[in-house]
Amino acid sequence: MNSRERVLAxxxxxxxxxxxxxxxxxxxxxxxxxxxxxxxxxxxVREALGVDLRSxxxxxxxxxxxxxxxxxxxxxxGIRKKMLGDFEEIMEHPLSNASTVDDxxxxxxxxxxxxxxxxxKKRCERLRxxxxxxxxPGPYSICVLRVAMYLRSMDxxxxxxxxxxxxxxxxxxxxxxxxxxxxxxxxxSIGHLTDIYFIADDVGMQDGLMISPEMFSEFLEPILKQFxxxxxxxxxxxxxxxxxxxxxxxxxxIELGIDILNPxxxxxxxMEPAALKKEFGKALCFHGALDxxxxxxxxxxxEVKAEVLNLCALLGEGGGFILAPTNNIMPETPLKNILAxxxxxxxxxxx
Numbered sequence: 001m002n003s004r005e006r007v008l009a010x011x012x013x014x015x016x017x018x019x020x021x022x023x024x025x026x027x028x029x030x031x032x033x034x035x036x037x038x039x040x041x042x043x044x045v046r047e048a049l050g051v052d053l054r055s056x057x058x059x060x061x062x063x064x065x066x067x068x069x070x071x072x073x074x075x076x077x078g079i080r081k082k083m084l085g086d087f088e089e090i091m092e093h094p095l096s097n098a099s100t101v102d103d104x105x106x107x108x109x110x111x112x113x114x115x116x117x118x119x120x121k122k123r124c125e126r127l128r129x130x131x132x133x134x135x136x137p138g139p140y141s142i143c144v145l146r147v148a149m150y151l152r153s154m155d156x157x158x159x160x161x162x163x164x165x166x167x168x169x170x171x172x173x174x175x176x177x178x179x180x181x182x183x184x185x186x187x188x189s190i191g192h193l194t195d196i197y198f199i200a201d202d203v204g205m206q207d208g209l210m211i212s213p214e215m216f217s218e219f220l221e222p223i224l225k226q227f228x229x230x231x232x233x234x235x236x237x238x239x240x241x242x243x244x245x246x247x248x249x250x251x252x253x254i255e256l257g258i259d260i261l262n263p264x265x266x267x268x269x270x271m272e273p274a275a276l277k278k279e280f281g282k283a284l285c286f287h288g289a290l291d292x293x294x295x296x297x298x299x300x301x302x303e304v305k306a307e308v309l310n311l312c313a314l315l316g317e318g319g320g321f322i323l324a325p326t327n328n329i330m331p332e333t334p335l336k337n338i339l340a341x342x343x344x345x346x347x348x349x350x351x
Contacts, residue, residue, distance in 0.1 A: 003052035007131035008195065011237055011259060011285045013319035018349035019312045020052040020131075021342060022287065022324035026086050028331040029338070036335060049342040053322070054127045055135040056194060058186060062114025076110045077140075079150055086331055088139065093153045095171065104170040107151075112181045117189040124193040133239065134186055134231075135198035141241075142183060143201045144223055145211075147175045161215055168219060176223035183230060191234030196260065199227055204244025207269040213249065221256070228257045239287060243327065245269040247276070254283045263288030263326040264315075273314045286315050287322040290341060296325060297333045301340035308344035 001009065006020045023046055025033075033045045046054070066074045072082035072091055080092035098104060124132055135141050139150075148171045149157045160168040183197070201220065203210050211219075228238050239260035240253055245268040253261060261284050265271055273289055289311045290296060295304060308323065315321035323345060329338060 003130045004128075004132075004195065007052050007322060010316075010319050010322055013282070013285070016316075016319060019316045019345055020322045021050060021345050022053045022322055023049060023051045023329075024325050024327060025329040025338075026331060028086050029329045029333065032331075032335055033338065036339075050346060051342075052131055053133055053196075054130045055133050055137050055198075056120055056123055056127070056190065057134070057136045057141075058115035058117050058120055058182075060114060061116045062111065076114060077147060077151060078108055078110075090150060093151060093156075095151045096153055096156065098152070099164075099167070101167055101170045104167065104174060107174070109174055110178060112178065112185060115182065115185075117185045120186065120190045121193070124190050128193075131196060132190075132194040133196040133198050134183075134190075134194050134236070135196075135200075135239075141198050141200040142179045142227060143199060144172045144175045144179070145201045145203070145220060148172055151175075158211075161211065161219060165219075172219055172223060176226070180223075180226055180230065183227065187231065187234040187236070191236065195237060196239050197227075197231035197236035198239045198241065199224065200241040202242045202244065203249060204242050204246040204265075204268065206267075207245055209246070209248065210244070213252065216249065216252070221252075224256055232257060243268070245271055247271060250276075250280050250284070254280065258284070260285045260287050260322070262286075263324065265291075265326050267291050267293050267326075273311060277315050277317070277320075281315075281318070281320050285320045285322065288324045288326050289315060289321075290323060290325050292325045292327055292329060292333070296337055296341065297330060299337060301334075301336050304337045304340040305344040305347075308341055309348060312345070312348060 001017045006016050009016045010020050030042045030045060037045055037048050039045055060076060062076055070082060072080055074080050078094040079090055081088045082091050095107060203216060231238060237259040238257060239262055240258040241262045243263060243265050247270045264286050266273055266289055295307045
């Protein structure tokens with residue numbers, strides 16, 4: 001099997017020659033891996049690790065970002081940011097002081113013309129043989145709740161959902177329609193070459209939901225249905241990302257047509273892999289599950305390998321599992337633990 005065949009077999013609950021694997025990591029981690037393998041690019045690192053999926057996303061070619069003396073910048077959503085260590089931190093929320101629907105409509109919204117869709121085909125053709133995911137490796141994969149909170153601030157937008165629902169719906173609509181048009185252009189360009197359409201809207205926290213199921217249905221479900229209907233029209237499988245404890249929402253995700261659930265945050269309440277596999281394993285493919293909070297960052301290589309083997313046995317039986325970290329691997333994670341993750345999968349195959 002090549003990587004694409006392996007991933008598609010897993011998604012469709014067929015037997016695989018080995019469990020497919022993915023890599024999510026912050027730039028300092030891939031820098032460290034490049035140095036270890038004595039390679040000069042991240043693609044070579046993925047090949048060395050045996051990673052089976054690749055992300056494709058249009059390059060930004062729009063207006064030059066406004067920058068500031070403190071090394072900050074304003075991105076294409078109009079959000080002022082600054083790097084603090086290895087992370088982008090939001091310094092100003094452009095809709096922070098907005099209060100009416102007219103304020104939302106008058107915001108300077110991004111234009112789908114600001115992205116290079118023509119260049120996507122060449123990248124996809126270079127990566128034939130891998131499962132291709134329409135996904136921004138940065139913070140702006142297709143989503144609405146996340147961007148709405150970035151624009152407004154998390155606390156204010158959460159209050160809007162309760163106290164000013166028409167305002168909240170206006171923000172969601174503007175964000176959603178931008179992504180619908182962007183997605184249409186991506187899919188028209190490369191939908192015949194890609195396999196997975198990635199939606200990244202967190203609705204879970206460590207021990208509960210971020211918003212109620214009723215709020216999910218009222219505010220998020222309508223635009224999610226549009227995203228999913230459009231992507232499936234181009235033959236895409238749908239991967240949905242939400243950290244935290246989301247078990248109570250999984251039946252709704254299945255109803256919406258989601259095929260792959262990410263990241264299976266096993267450290268969160270009610271997210272035990274064996275129970276999830278038993279209850280939802282016939283309907284979903286699971287992506288992720290290797291905990292970055294404790295196992296990968298604080299364990300020994302032997303403990304990492306043991307957990308990999310455990311997850312492969314629990315979630316991989318009968319297909320339906322793609323092993324990956326539960327989020328981006330952090331810079332403090334020991335290199336030997338990262339290597340142990342991928343070594344364990346190869347060793348399991350050879351047993």
